[in-house]
Amino acid sequence: MSEWQPIETAPKDRPILVYCPESVKISETTYCWPEETRMNVVVAHWHAPDRQTDDEAGWYAPWTDFDGGVWDDPCATFESVLLEPTHWMPLPDPPA
Secondary structure, three states: OOOOEEHHHOOOOOOEEEEEEEEEEOOOOOOOOOOOOEEEEEEEEEEOOEOOEOOOOEEEEEEEEOOOOOOOOOOOEEEEEEOOOOEEEOOOOOOO
16 A cells, blocks of 8 residues: 655545544444544545535535435435645555
8 A cells, every 4th residue: 555645746646545633523423433433544535526516526425314224225425525635645455
């Protein structure tokens, strides 16, 4: 795996790992996370504004809230959190 690099050098065409000095709070409604869980290293993707959303340009971490049921339940809602990362590194390769 690579070393951490400045966020300004990050590719904007694929998900990456990012480091955020201000930790990111995980939604209390996301199952399996203790209340008030916070993370400094998360998977993120670049988003540029388009006609489908009014979100501002930036790095976002996808979070999923489930209203109950299985992972592919149609009542699942998908949101994202705008981040302020300072560093990045590529995602590791999957296991062989």
